[in-house]
Amino acid sequence: MENPSSNTEKLQQDCYNEWMSLQAKRMTELKEALSTGEKDDDKLRDLIRTAMRDFEDYAGKRSEHSCRFSSNYFAPTWNTCLENALLWMGGCRPSSFIRLVYAMCGSQTEHRLANFFNNTNQDIHGLSMALGETRGGIGAGDSMSDLTAEQIIKINELHLKTIEAENKLTKLSASLQEDTADTPIAVAAFYKEVIGQADMAVERALDKHEEDMAGLLVQADKLRLTTLTIIVDILTAAQAADFLLAGKKLHLAMHDWGRSREHRRIEASGGDTIGEVARE
Amino acid sequence: MENPSSNTEKLQQDCYNEWMSLQAKRMTELKEALSTGEKDDDKLRDLIRTAMRDFEDYAGKRSEHSCRFSSNYFAPTWNTCLENALLWMGGCRPSSFIRLVYAMCGSQTEHRLANFFNNTNQDIHGLSMALGETRGGIGAGDSMSDLTAEQIIKINELHLKTIEAENKLTKLSASLQEDTADTPIAVAAFYKEVIGQADMAVERALDKHEEDMAGLLVQADKLRLTTLTIIVDILTAAQAADFLLAGKKLHLAMHDWGRSREHRRIEASGGDTIGEVARE
Numbered sequence: 001m002e003n004p005s006s007n008t009e010k011l012q013q014d015c016y017n018e019w020m021s022l023q024a025k026r027m028t029e030l031k032e033a034l035s036t037g038e039k040d041d042d043k044l045r046d047l048i049r050t051a052m053r054d055f056e057d058y059a060g061k062r063s064e065h066s067c068r069f070s071s072n073y074f075a076p077t078w079n080t081c082l083e084n085a086l087l088w089m090g091g092c093r094p095s096s097f098i099r100l101v102y103a104m105c106g107s108q109t110e111h112r113l114a115n116f117f118n119n120t121n122q123d124i125h126g127l128s129m130a131l132g133e134t135r136g137g138i139g140a141g142d143s144m145s146d147l148t149a150e151q152i153i154k155i156n157e158l159h160l161k162t163i164e165a166e167n168k169l170t171k172l173s174a175s176l177q178e179d180t181a182d183t184p185i186a187v188a189a190f191y192k193e194v195i196g197q198a199d200m201a202v203e204r205a206l207d208k209h210e211e212d213m214a215g216l217l218v219q220a221d222k223l224r225l226t227t228l229t230i231i232v233d234i235l236t237a238a239q240a241a242d243f244l245l246a247g248k249k250l251h252l253a254m255h256d257w258g259r260s261r262e263h264r265r266i267e268a269s270g271g272d273t274i275g276e277v278a279r280e
Numbered sequence: 281m282e283n284p285s286s287n288t289e290k291l292q293q294d295c296y297n298e299w300m301s302l303q304a305k306r307m308t309e310l311k312e313a314l315s316t317g318e319k320d321d322d323k324l325r326d327l328i329r330t331a332m333r334d335f336e337d338y339a340g341k342r343s344e345h346s347c348r349f350s351s352n353y354f355a356p357t358w359n360t361c362l363e364n365a366l367l368w369m370g371g372c373r374p375s376s377f378i379r380l381v382y383a384m385c386g387s388q389t390e391h392r393l394a395n396f397f398n399n400t401n402q403d404i405h406g407l408s409m410a411l412g413e414t415r416g417g418i419g420a421g422d423s424m425s426d427l428t429a430e431q432i433i434k435i436n437e438l439h440l441k442t443i444e445a446e447n448k449l450t451k452l453s454a455s456l457q458e459d460t461a462d463t464p465i466a467v468a469a470f471y472k473e474v475i476g477q478a479d480m481a482v483e484r485a486l487d488k489h490e491e492d493m494a495g496l497l498v499q500a501d502k503l504r505l506t507t508l509t510i511i512v513d514i515l516t517a518a519q520a521a522d523f524l525l526a527g528k529k530l531h532l533a534m535h536d537w538g539r540s541r542e543h544r545r546i547e548a549s550g551g552d553t554i555g556e557v558a559r560e
Contacts, residue, residue, distance in 0.1 A: 009545055024475075069545075075355035075364035082486065084355035084364075085493060086457050093454060096461035107467040170450060174373060177366050181376035181530065187387040189533035190526045195304075196536020206362065206537065213365060246470045250461065253469035256476020257486065265289060265349075 008069045015061045016078050019054075020255070023248045026051050030245040034238070044237035051244050052229060059221035062090070063214070070214035080258025088166070089173065089220030094227040095166055097247065098159045101144070101231060104246050105152075109145035143238040154234045162227050169220055176212050180205075289352065291345045296358050299338050300535070303528045306331050310525040314518070324517035331524050332509060339501035342370070343494070350494035360538025368446070369453065369500030374507040375446055377527065378439045381424070381511060384526050385432075388425035423518040434514045442507050449500055456492050460485075 026047075033047055066073055073090035086092070147155075180186070184201040192199065232240040306327075313327055346353055353370035366372070427435075460466070464481040472479065512520040 007549075009549060027475075071361040071365040075359075075361065075367070077361075079355075081351040081355065081357075085351040085490075086460060087355070088454070088457060092461070093457055095454070096458045099458045099461040100466050103462045103466045104470065107463060107470070166454070170454075174368070174375070174446070174450075177368060177373055178376045178379045180366055180534070181372070181379040182383045183387060185534075186380055186383045186526060186530045189530040190384065190387070192529070192533065195529065195532045196540065198540070202537060206541065210362075210365075246466060249472070249475065250466045250469040252475045253472065254460070254465075257482060260476065260478070261486065269287075269289060 008065050009072065011061075011065045012069070012072055012076075013078055015058070015065060016076065019058050020252070022054055022058075023252060026054065027245060027248040027252065030241050030248070034241055034245065041237040044241045048232055048237065048240050048244060051248075052225075052232065055225055055228065059218075059225055062221060063218045066090075066214040066217050067211060070210045070217055073217055074213065080255060080262055082258035082261060083254060086254070089169060090217045091220060091224055092251070093166060094220075094223045095159065095162045097224075097227050097231055098155060098162060100246055100250065101147075101155055101235075101243060104144040104243060105147050108142045108242075112142050112145050143236065143242045146236075146239070151234055155231070158227065158230050158234070162223070165223050169216060169223065172219075173213075173216055176209065176216065180209060288345050288349045292342075292349070292352055292356075293358055295338070295341045295345060296356065299334075300532070302334055302338075303532060306334065307525060307528040307532065310521050310528070314521055314525065321517040324521045328512055328517065328520050328524060331528075332505075332512065335505055335508065339498075339505055342501060343498045346370075346494040346497050347491060350490045350497055353497055354493065360535065360542055362538035362541060363534060366534070369449060370497045371500060371504055372531075373446060374500075374504045375439065375442045377504075377507050377511055378435060378442060380526055380530065381427075381435055381515075381523060384424040384523060385427050388422045388522075392422050392425050423516065423522045426516075426519070431514055435511070438507065438510050438514070442503070445503050449496060449503065452499075453493075453496055456489065456496065460489060 029047055030051070033044055062073065070090075075084045075087065076090075079087070185205050188199045188202045189195075231243065235243060309327055310331070313324055342353065350370075355364045355367065356370075359367070465485050468479045468482045469475075511523065515523060
């Protein structure tokens, strides 16, 4: 009979690989739709809905695979060291989505103004466009400079609520982590003559711990999905597409940058850094 | 010329291996001193001071080696998945030391009472000993049941302060993690045509991020050391020795239990789980 734990572990890694491939695919689709100056909001909204459904499906699969074997998700072997150091509850911080909105808004405003000032033949209409006074016809990569005051207020409110929700989950995680320094685990470790000697009570407690951590992962994924959904609802179709594209590019790039940094270290050490090699 | 990064990485892993060996050595020394019913507080205090100095030296070495290459410490490749899922700022939660005090106090009281009731020939003096009313002559493994009300109040006060300090560092870490979803990293990722394309500004930002995280690690190690120092000062020599022994046994056992669980999964999956094998 097939062992469910080994099967789960294989599924976890396959699930991640599929997720990364899907992100690359969606990135290309969003980029194409935006670069042609897609005016059809319905088409963009379709792409956005698909991207959100992807995340929902991914979270569902993680939840299914994490029960009893959740530890892998809190410092995955398939991630680079850099990504694992940035991890919060098996993924990115939901509040970092909001930081990304601010970053894109700031950089795209700069970008648009720089384009304006580089063109010496600007008239009043050109300046007005540069300052985001007209809303229509914004092409790829500058829609976020058009955030209205109302949108910014809503994003700010979401930021506060998200940080509060993150803090609650962080506290729950702290409490679960602390439990392992309590009965029965710590006490069994103390009274055992031989270090690491098998103990049924400890195994049951560690299984229970992994189950609880899996529950936390589900809650964290839910918060990530809710935060993304609210952001996407606040933004226009073009802004939401730009934002999702930025998120996917950041995730994919961070994985590659982390890998490049590890490669450089492996090369510098003559390729004998055991832990790093295993991640390739 | 030797590359400083590869050198640092090797030093980090050697430092951990030395630390685990030293913990095993100190565990044996503490166990021996306690099992002979060591009455000489000075001898026990010497052992305790040595154990504390070990931790101080270890923290000093980690600080030295983590600058610019701190990511390794936040999800070390030399740890098991289970340990990495329990990690807080590159080590255990300082508040878990206090949970360990409570756990030891509870279990040793139970242990002593069980011993009393198993002996049908107890007199009033025996019951008094069992309830911890006499303070002297407590042997190995039951001194923690003798915590006085005054000690418990001090430990409680320390618990609150420690959680507050932990929360401050957790917030700092959240802020550093969020920064990577901002300029220049997120913006460079968005504007690059090729995912993961080399970028000097990004490399500098990631180096700075690793330096800041190294600073956080130093602060977290300082909090761990301060918390341990205060606990040891609140406890009697026998209690402090019992507590340090429990901490070392828990750390060593958790590493072994984590490894056993991974072994079982590797065996169950026919030995083809890449990430797990690398940790051996």
